[in-house]
Amino acid sequence: MTDAINSILKKNSLSITPSRLAILQLFHQSSGALTHAVIEQKTGDQFDRVTIYRTLQVFVEKGLIHTIPSPDNAILYALCKEDCTKGHHHDNHIHFICDKCNTTYCLDHITTPNIALPKGFKNKQTDVLMKGLCAHCNQ
Amino acid sequence: MTDAINSILKKNSLSITPSRLAILQLFHQSSGALTHAVIEQKTGDQFDRVTIYRTLQVFVEKGLIHTIPSPDNAILYALCKEDCTKGHHHDNHIHFICDKCNTTYCLDHITTPNIALPKGFKNKQTDVLMKGLCAHCNQ
């Protein structure tokens, strides 16, 4: 596991540091998206807040994770699929937030719909955010 | 104009105060969505930050405005259509943010698409956020 994480960092020409290993591993272990606060907590407060922010920034730049616009007021981060590269995200899937357990899922296999815009408008990116109950909580 | 705003407040059994009049009027004059910071600035800093926050909260509760999840980290507020009432928003339209002028449009006549979710998932609300160039900037 750690080796796999290691080689991901190498592949993206990122130096290997404890914080990057821990945070990237955390993403690979989690099913949903993570906020800065959750990452801080789940890494046991062993890293400085600023370090976590900067690690997340670097990961976004390298195309390892992407941000999700959230109704709460904190940026959500989630793992990108493998075809995302530096400066070129394939972020055309929809996101689902469970009202009960608050998990945010990337539904990678469901692509965003094409929506016709009024005259003159040019679309560049579409974000779909669905809310409701996830499969676990809907029972 | 002020009379119309006045009667909207009365209709929603809200007492008439300078801040409510000014903020509601500002929404009716604006084409797009507004953030707290913009409202504070456009009302000439004559109202306390807290007053603006509370006014926005009340307007949301009464169904006069709705919030829009934003990629930036600040809540966007926009006027509701007339069929929105207290506790019952009809917020099923899509939103468009212009990359250039940063205006957020409510495209009221474009309804959110129906998207099939994986087994077990139950949808309650769908937010669509499109980004690109608006009709004004796309020239």
Next chain:
DNA sequence: AATATAATGCAACTATGTTGCAAAATATTT
């Protein structure tokens, strides 16, 4: 092992948003 490069932690700062409470303004009653 020595050097160059990059990342970290700390302090300080900005922005956003919330809560409690006394003072002031609005609405209601007489």
Next chain:
DNA sequence: AAATATTTTGCAACATAGTTGCATTATATT
């Protein structure tokens, strides 16, 4: 129209989210 009851406001204080500069430390390179 004045007095009372009810809301709303502004202030202070606080909480959370996020950024920047800089010296120290760790990683990578030679």
